[in-house]
Amino acid sequence: MLQALHDKVSGTIAKVLLAVLIFVFSFFGIESYMTGRADTYVAKVGDHEISTQDFRGRFDQYRARAQASMGANFDPQLIDNPMQKRRVLDGMIDEQLILEANDKLGxxxxxxxxxxxxxxxxxxxxxxxxxxxxxxxxxxxxxxxxxxxxxxxxxxxxxxxxxxxxxxSSFVTDLDIDTYLRLRDEKRSFRYVALDKLTADAPKITDAQAEEFFKQHSADFTNPEKVTIEYVDLDGAKLSVEAKPDEATLKARYEKEKARFVSPxxxxxxxxxxxxxxxxxxxxxxxxxxxxxxxxxxxxxxxxxxxxxxxxxxxxxxxxxxxxxxxxxxxxxxxxxxxxxxxxxxxxxxxxxxxxxxxxxxxxxxxxxxQKERSFDEVKPDLTKEFVETERDRVFSEAAGKFTDQAIASPSSLEPAAKAVGLTVQKTAPFTRQGGGEGISADPAILKAAFSDAVLVQGNISDPVQLGQNHIVLLRIAENGHIASTPKKLDEVRAQINLILVAQEQTTQAKKRADELYARLEKGESLDKLADELKLKVSEGKDVLRADASLDSKLVADVFALPRPAADKPVPLLVTLANNTYDLAVVTAVTDGDPATANAATRDSVRSELAQGIGYEAAKAFIANLRKEAKIKVAEDRM
Structure with a gap:
């Protein structure tokens, strides 16, 4: 038999096959056939990988801090979203770049x-x-x-x-401080007229206008996609654990872990x-x-x-x-x-x-x-508590194993998995991708699992969804539990469309009137003449500072954004405010702040403030440059 095998591998076919194999191995590397490797990093900075575990740990810390600071106002959707996750990951990438720079700089x-x-x-x-x-x-x-x-x-x-x-390392000169104080303490005088809202009757919206708007924006008028899920909730804290350790067990544990109970x-x-x-x-x-x-x-x-x-x-x-x-x-x-x-x-x-x-x-x-050693009797209560917690972990681990095994064995139903751990299959009310449901359907992890391809498209039972320590959920789409997004009919949204079109028309009219009045002001007509025509009052801001809180912040900001007026020639301004309202204004005078009036303490405070701002921008620029030079790869799908 061995001779026959030798004859077969010594012929022309064997030589051709060997040549092909040599080419493949030399091109791809033989190690790729001997070992398998699946990338699991969330980001790679040069040769350093940020693992999914490290990222998840950092994001959980970020989430916990946000929850602690926001208290009852905490909204998971403000935290558990791609933008916030990327923000946390970018921080980890920046840290790694800085650590590498530290190594190079010693x-x-x-x-x-x-x-x-x-x-x-x-x-x-x-x-x-x-x-x-x-x-x-x-x-x-x-x-x-x-x-x-x-x-x-x-x-x-x-x-x-x-x-x-x-x-x-940033530094600030006396000239910088003087310039800052001149700008910070600058005062501006101006006059303005607050244009009242248009009081004309609401424009009439025709059926043709409504139909055309509906046709162009039909995607905005839909019934949202919804799902109803069935789920089994395995919470270790609710499992029955009958753990009563005997004296011998506790003493054995005490002897084994005696070093823990020694105060050095x-x-x-x-x-x-x-x-x-x-x-x-x-x-x-x-x-x-x-x-x-x-x-x-x-x-x-x-x-x-x-x-x-x-x-x-x-x-x-x-x-x-x-x-x-x-x-x-x-x-x-x-x-x-x-x-x-x-x-x-x-x-x-x-x-x-x-x-x-x-x-x-x-x-x-x-x-x-x-050095003091705590006796067995002293630590017995702690050992008992630890034993119970360990037993609870063991019971949960066993239950979770049975739970997931049954889900794999019976992928079309949650009943076997629920029965294996003595639980019942529960059901939610319909909910959308945006959440807003009650109970378990409000959890971002449940939302993500319910609308995943594996569950929604392929109809599978989800992977275990981790809701906390020793707390997992399996879920699937309930029978007839997927309601696809459907377009609404024009009659359902006609009133809504009419309101939108009326608001748009009123916005257009208000802007048109404001632009016309501003054009007249630019051509040289006085603010007083326009105010008399509109039967409106001219108000005055005298020596207003940038930080003035008694006037509309947008008005003040726009006034200070204008160039200085020439002698006896006020600079006109149209200020766009909220709710389709406008101010017409003219800037009449600008007075620089006087650095000489600032005492030593004020100048020191300004120096510190400017140095901090300049230093912050320098640090940002340094990190941006590190990013530019580094090879960074991000796996968005693993966040």
């Missing part, structure tokens, strides 16, 4: 700055001070180690550092920092050490005055005002050299200068908390 975040950020986080504080036990408890609740959290903080600070440095040794410390410049040379380090040594000498001479000395001498702005107080610290929280010194001291000691990347620290160890 920008780093000092460890001290990361620790300052952590110490100032309210969630990690107890009685207004950083508390390491609280810190570890909070990190444990979000399943992060201190090292992972430090890295998150580092990346967050890095993403802000370069734009901040660009913004801080903590040390209450204060410090004084003598800061060194970045990349300090030997001479700078020598001067810093001399200064730190002198401070350490003073501190050791009068330990009770350490806090006072820290307020006077420390370069650490984060702790200086608190007398250098760093709160309770444990291993793994501070920089390595600082930690080694702190945990090598005795209570009451004051250290010699300790060198770190930030500078020299003089450390005072104020108190020590020994």
């Amino acid at each position: 920008i780093m975040i000092p460890a001290q700055k990361i620790q300052d950020q952590i110490r100032q986080t309210p969630q990690f504080q107890s009685d207004g001070k950083f508390d390491s036990a609280t810190y570890r408890a909070v990190l444990g609740s979000i399943r992060k180690t201190p090292r992972e959290y430090d890295e998150n903080i580092r990346k967050d600070l890095l993403a802000r550092e370069l734009p901040a440095q660009i913004m801080q 040794e903590q040390r209450e410390a204060s410090h004084i920092l003598v800061k060194l410049p970045q990349n300090a040379d030997a001479e700078a380090q020598k001067k810093g050490l001399q200064a730190a040594t002198e401070i350490a000498k003073q501190a050791k001479a009068k330990p009770a005055d350490f806090a006072k000395l820290a307020k006077e001498k420390s370069d650490d702005l984060g702790s200086k005002s608190a007398g250098g107080d760093l709160g309770w610290l444990e291993k793994g929280v501070t920089q390595a050299a600082f930690e080694a010194a702190l945990f090598g001291m005795n209570k009451g000691d004051i250290s010699d200068p300790v060198l770190s990347p930030e500078g020299y620290h003089i450390i005072q160890l104020r108190d020590v908390r020994a």
Whole structure:
């Protein structure tokens, strides 16, 4: 048999086949036949991929912040839309571009700055001070180690550092301030007439006009597409969980996870920092050490005055005002050299200068908390609660498995899936793509699934729709549950069309009258003559500032947008306001603001405001340039 096989693969046909295969593999790469890869990124910045998971996490944070700030006024449709999703993704792309620029420019975040950020986080504080036990408890609740959290903080600070440095590099001259003050405090005087609304009878709309409008805009007059869905709602919070762990089970878990219930040794410390410049040379380090040594000498001479000395001498702005107080610290929280010194001291000691990347620290160890291990009896309630929650997760996981398996096995009905988990199939009222339904049909995720091709066009049961933790829904279009969009008849919308056409005609007439009056004003007729003719009052704005809130903002904005009037020749203006109303106006005088009247505090405030604005625009331009030079690919369909 082997000889026969050899003969077959040694002939001319085999050689031709081999040549074809060599060509294919050399062109496409043999690895494409050995491995399969499906792109799952939402965006790709150079070689870096932003995964769907990372994007979803960031968008969920954005959504949660919006919901918290808007409270009862929160509208999911304002958040869960392509425009807002792209806005969040663009922010992530900008962050990645900045991080890459940081690497090229060698920008780093000092460890001290990361620790300052952590110490100032309210969630990690107890009685207004950083508390390491609280810190570890909070990190444990979000399943992060201190090292992972430090890295998150580092990346967050890095993403802000370069734009901040660009913004801080902007400068403003005294001439810039003078120019700004002249414009800001500029005053303008003008006269104006508010044209009243046309009071003529509403124009008569003929049937022919209505029919022609309906013909041209028939797509605007339709009954919207609607669907009715059947669904099964599997919510882990509502599942019956009978979990009563016995003593042995809890003790076994306690022994296995004992490290969780050990509070490590903590040390209450204060410090004084003598800061060194970045990349300090030997001479700078020598001067810093001399200064730190002198401070350490003073501190050791009068330990009770350490806090006072820290307020006077420390370069650490984060702790200086608190007398250098760093709160309770444990291993793994501070920089390595600082930690080694702190945990090598005795209570009451004051250290010699300790060198770190930030500078020299003089450390005072104020108190020590020994390592403490919580007993089984102390943590038993927590273990019981965790066991119940774990059991609930397990029960939900099993139920979700049965749920989805039955949906796959019986794609034409939700009944088997519902029966598998002891639930019933529910049904919504009809709803449109724009939402507006009640209950589950108001959820954006349900809307997206219901009107997806797989569900609406192909008639399948949806993939599990995630509505929250341990909460999924399967849905399908109910029988006869799809109502296609249908055109309305002219008689149904005739009254609506008449109102539209009347409004259009009135708008046209009002604009025509305003344009005619403005043309006369431009040709030299006086505003007073036009006002007398219209039996209207001429109003006056005397020395009006840009920020004047007593007049219509559109009127004021348009007045300040005009060029300066020549001597004895007012500049005419037609102002378009809301509801088909207009103002005729003439600008009579312009008076510049006087920079000399501004005191030092005002000039400093203006300088800061201008620098911030200039810096912001410079940072925006820098990021725009990074985008221009980068290779960015966005997968809109995965957002």
